[in-house]
Structure formats: C-alpha cells, structure tokens
Amino acid sequence: xxxxxxxxxxxxxxxxxxxxxxxxxxxxxxxxxxxxxxxxxxxxxxxxxxxxxxxxxxxxxxxxxxxxxxxxxxxxxxxxxxxxxxxxxxxxxxxxxxxxxxxxxxxxxxxxxxxxxxxxxxxxxxxxxxxxxxxxxxxxxxxxxxxxxxxxxxxxxxxxxxxxxxxx
Amino acid sequence: xxxxxxxxxxxxxxxxxxxxxxxxxxxxxxxxxxxxxxxxxxxxxxxxxxxxxxxxxxxxxxxxxxxxxxxxxxxxxxxxxxxxxxxxxxxxxxxxxxxxxxxxxxxxxxxxxxxxxxxxxxxxxxxxxxxxxxxxxxxxxxxxxxxxxxxxxxxxxxxxxxxxxxxxxxxxxxxxxxxxxxxxxxxxxxxxxxxxxxxxxxxxxxxxxxxxxxxxxxxxxxxxxxxxxxxxxxxxxxxxxxxxxxxxxxxxxxxxxxxxxxxxxxxxxxxxxxxx
Numbered sequence: 001x002x003x004x005x006x007x008x009x010x011x012x013x014x015x016x017x018x019x020x021x022x023x024x025x026x027x028x029x030x031x032x033x034x035x036x037x038x039x040x041x042x043x044x045x046x047x048x049x050x051x052x053x054x055x056x057x058x059x060x061x062x063x064x065x066x067x068x069x070x071x072x073x074x075x076x077x078x079x080x081x082x083x084x085x086x087x088x089x090x091x092x093x094x095x096x097x098x099x100x101x102x103x104x105x106x107x108x109x110x111x112x113x114x115x116x117x118x119x120x121x122x123x124x125x126x127x128x129x130x131x132x133x134x135x136x137x138x139x140x141x142x143x144x145x146x147x148x149x150x151x152x153x154x155x156x157x158x159x160x161x162x163x164x165x166x167x168x
Numbered sequence: 169x170x171x172x173x174x175x176x177x178x179x180x181x182x183x184x185x186x187x188x189x190x191x192x193x194x195x196x197x198x199x200x201x202x203x204x205x206x207x208x209x210x211x212x213x214x215x216x217x218x219x220x221x222x223x224x225x226x227x228x229x230x231x232x233x234x235x236x237x238x239x240x241x242x243x244x245x246x247x248x249x250x251x252x253x254x255x256x257x258x259x260x261x262x263x264x265x266x267x268x269x270x271x272x273x274x275x276x277x278x279x280x281x282x283x284x285x286x287x288x289x290x291x292x293x294x295x296x297x298x299x300x301x302x303x304x305x306x307x308x309x310x311x312x313x314x315x316x317x318x319x320x321x322x323x324x325x326x327x328x329x330x331x332x333x334x335x336x337x338x339x340x341x342x343x344x345x346x347x348x349x350x351x352x353x354x355x356x357x358x359x360x361x362x363x364x365x366x367x368x369x370x371x372x373x374x375x376x377x378x379x380x381x382x383x384x385x386x387x388x389x390x391x392x393x394x395x396x397x398x399x400x401x402x403x404x405x406x407x408x409x410x411x412x413x414x415x416x417x418x419x420x421x422x423x424x425x426x427x428x429x430x431x432x433x434x435x436x437x438x439x440x441x442x443x444x
Contacts, residue, residue, distance in 0.1 A: 027282075050181050062208065065195070066209070069286075070199075070284070075188075082185075
C-alpha cells in the first residue's frame, strides 16, 4: 500500500514538472496545447482511496493554475474528472469493473483507449469552456477542445509506453 | 443528529467534491471579473523560482534575437545623438522643478503565455525593486502590458494579448483617441476601438499610447494600422493594429514608474467626491 502511495506521489511531482517545463511551452499554431499531466488522474489505481484522488487532483489543478495564471480553471476541470472517473470506468469497461484488476498501462485495447479518450475530452471541455467563459467563443472552444484532445491523447499514450518498464 | 452524521459519512466523497468544486469555480469566476486580480498567480517564490531557472536555460536560445534588438536600439539612440534637434526650439515644459515624469526599472520576462484568451507574463522583479500594481511595461519596440500582481521578487503582467486589458491609445498624427483591446484571435494584431469616424486614417499610420492614461507616458509605440472597419450601427471605427512587438518572443523589458500618477489619481478622486 505504501509503495503505491509513493508511486502516486512520484507521478504527481514528475507529471507536474514535465507539464510545466516541457508541455506548457509547446504550442502548435498558437492555440493547440497538450496537457498530459492529467495522466495522474487517469492512472490512479482503480480500487484505491477515492477521497485521496479528489483531494490530490484538486491540488494538482491548483498547482497548474499557479503556474499558468489561469485562475481556477485547471482545478475545476481536474476535480470534475476525478469525481466522474468511476462513471467513465463503468462506461468503458462495463459494470463489473471493480472486480477485475484493470491496469491501464498495458497494451492498448479499445476499452482502455475509450477510457482515455472520454477522460481527456471531459477535462478539456470543462477547461476550455471555463477559460473562454463567453458564449460567442463557442466555435473557438470546440476547435481548441478537438485539437488539444487529439494532441493530449497522443502524448499521453507515448508517455504510458515510455514509463511502462519502470512499473514492472 | 445520528442521521446527519450518517448522511455526512455516507456522502463524504460527494460533499468533498461539491466543496472543492465550489472553491475552484469561485476562484475561476473571481479571476474573470474585471477589476480584481487573481488569488492564485505565478508571482510567488515557488513558480517564480521555477520559471527563473527554466528561463536561465532558454535565454541562450534567444541570444541572437536579443542582440539584434539591442543593436537596433543602439542605432536608433545613436541617430538621435547625432541628429540633435534644433536647440532654438524649446522642449515643452511638462515638469516643474526638474522632476522627471517617469522612472524606469529594467526587468526580464521569465514566463510568457500567448495561447489563451487571457494571457499573463511573469517578470523577475517585484516589490523589492519597487514594482507596484498598475505600472506600465514596455520594451524597445513598444508596449507589452500592465503589472497585475507583485510578490517580493516576482510580478505578473496583464499582457496586451489579454481580453481584459484596455489601454488608452491614439493615432500619432491626428491625436484621435481610442481604447486598445484584443479580440483573442491573432497574437500579432490588437484592436483599437471607439475611434470617431471624423478621424482621417490610412493604412500604415502609427498608433501610440495616448496621454489620457496614467499608466503609460504619451507617445510610446504600439503598432501600425492594418485594416479599418466601421462598427455596425455606430459612428466609430474599429482598427486592426499590427504590433511592432513580437509578443511571442520577449526578453528584457522596462517597467515604467509614472511619478505623477498618485497625485493625479488623488486629484481626480477629490473632484469626483465634490461632484457627488
């Protein structure tokens, strides 16, 4: 249990650092960016403490807001994603997900891909809607969400494959 | 009582979620309101320190551009030195007792964002260097933004690429005023609004800061007129201004301490109180 906790703390710090140092500086066409730091929420152990997940996600989002000067948008998006994660599990893996041991960082099956897709999409929609905060930017929000989701999924899958040997 | 406790224990996760959602939504809404600066910002020792370290590495990549800019500014200053204006023409006495209207603090951009609707810049000087809220920030090419939050050693700046930013500006040759805003689309262009249709404007005219603002001194370069529209249903122009500055590549900046500022604000407040 404590080793799982250590892995989580390690992931929290490393993903936040990588996001701030590398991915916050990557902008394609000026408005497409990727946020692979939410891998922390996606990869959080399935049957672990949910209260811990919600609190740590809030702290993760708040740290991102501090670095990006974005008010509270990242914190809101992260808390919503953390709370609705079990529902996304049910949607992607079927009702009995808690009895299986799901390991996301294994080979990419359609279920795992759909889980990552829905999670990233939920996070990005909340993030960009709150960031723009006005209805006249609806097309802008949709465009940003679409392209940033694609980019985040690509970088997330690359990161999952890169860190896989360490997890064994 | 027992039931209340039971309810709280049974729904602890949901209540926690609602509490944290409320806090973060509150922070978001607070940050979108115009006149208040944000609670969570990057002017603190943790994020400021991290950005300063990152910037130390990044600086090397921009040395060439930075050098070019310095050479250009040197050339401009030299030309001013060699082509002195006619000394018989008296300069306008805009100060009394030899007090300079503005002081300058040199600072460095350690973090710059330009990919959202509300962009902020982080600088590596703060209260210890005398930076205060609402000071203007410029560089050798033109204006950059207005100081928002300060900590002991760092400060955040509302970039002109921020939809909340509003700066008084004018057309250099004709003194017609307008307010400078950004529509959130292109990082190379800002919009000058509320210019009356009486003004004669051509493509290529220079836009500079106006004297009505207490933040910037008059006559600092902003950009050139690119396209001119008429706002539908009004008698005002909306002008697309092409910035002199490349806002995606900022190095050293100057923070302007406007000396008459507090006096002016106090005076204006007094007149307003009398009115009421």
